Amino acid sequence: MAKKLYMVSLGPGNIELITLKALRTLKNCDAILVPTKSANNSFDRSLTYKMITSIQEEFGFTKDIIAVYTPMKFKQKDWQNQVDIINNSLEKYDNICFVTLGDSAIYSTVYYLLDIIKEQNEILYNNSEVIPGITSFSNASAIVKKPICIGDVGVKIVPLVGYDVPSTTIYMRPKIGMDTEALKENGEMFTFENLGLSNSTIYPNKKKIVEKYMTLFIDFVKGAK
Ligand SMILES: C[S@@+](CC[C@H](N)C(=O)[O-])C[C@H]1O[C@@H](n2cnc3c(N)ncnc32)[C@H](O)[C@@H]1O
Incomplete structure (x- = not known):
């Protein structure tokens, strides 16, 4: 086994x-x-x-x-x-x-x-x-009943190490039909579609045209460790 x-x-x-x-x-x-x-x-x-x-x-x-x-x-x-x-x-x-x-x-x-x-x-x-x-x-946000991001705000997670660090970027809330050409890829981009649903698809790249609202892109930073 x-x-x-x-x-x-x-x-x-x-x-x-x-x-x-x-x-x-x-x-x-x-x-x-x-x-x-x-x-x-x-x-x-x-x-x-x-x-x-x-x-x-x-x-x-x-x-x-x-x-x-x-x-x-x-x-x-x-x-x-x-x-x-x-x-x-x-x-x-x-x-x-x-x-x-x-x-x-x-x-x-x-x-x-x-x-x-x-x-x-x-x-x-x-x-x-x-x-x-x-x-x-997520827990801290729920305790004080304050969203981490909502509407047109983003969120940054910064390790307090005292120097500038490269960052992973998460893109959410795309419009159906949107062309992703303008999303600049800095690391390794993945597209996650309908996660958790039966028709869930994960692309190891940036999908060119958004087909589902439940799509998120993660640009995983390189050399993150
Ligand atoms: C090594 S990171 C691990 C983070 C963890 N994997 C997570 O998902 O939150 C440890 C840092 O997370 C934060 N952290 C984790 N648990 C926490 C808690 N219960 N209360 C406040 N901050 C916490 C603190 O900033 C702490 O220095």
């Missing part, structure tokens, strides 16, 4: 904001890999661990928990060490979840690890799945 790796987004810290898909995936797996910033693998300061414990209690299941030391120093050797823990876990278990807070698309370790896995173990990469979640800023 093929080994499976799920990268599961847990949402912004309140267990009620986990998705059904994430919950089902956690319930069906053999073990959960939980990041910790403590070098001794303790979970004393880990919000992620607290969430996993509460989710298990609330939904009545228990899984083996494996600590993954995640020092957040952006060092290749640390990510490799985390991938080694994933590989070692897959020797014992068939189906594992690596969990992350918020949504994995937003500043998460998940993609550093997947990049290494893609290079070193293509079979596992192809057998991996990323489960999205609610971001911290």
Whole structure:
């Protein structure tokens, strides 16, 4: 049986904001890999661990928990060490979840690890799945009842690193029939049409003419890591 790796987004810290898909995936797996910033693998300061414990209690299941030391120093050797823990876990278990807070698309370790896995173990990469979640800023917006963007305003997400950074751009709310010629491509553009519907299509490029209102384009920045 093929080994499976799920990268599961847990949402912004309140267990009620986990998705059904994430919950089902956690319930069906053999073990959960939980990041910790403590070098001794303790979970004393880990919000992620607290969430996993509460989710298990609330939904009545228990899984083996494996600590993954995640020092957040952006060092290749640390990510490799985390991938080694994933590989070692897959020797014992068939189906594992690596969990992350918020949504994995937003500043998460998940993609550093997947990049290494893609290079070193293509079979596992192809057998991996990323489960999205609610971001911290979606939650913050809902709490204060203020939209992040509405009408004719956009939104910028800026890492406070002290220097100019390249950005991914998301284009939404196109008009049907619109020619996308004018959308300048800076990175790698994808077109997502009717996501979640039965006629959903994903194009690994910029579709020339918009056919559906439910279309979004993401210009994924290159060299984002
Ligand atoms: C490494 S990023 C992870 C973001 C996460 N993947 C998401 O979808 O929100 C961590 C940053 O997200 C923000 N963040 C995440 N959870 C938060 C929370 N519960 N409250 C406030 N800010 C939070 C903070 O800016 C924090 O420095």
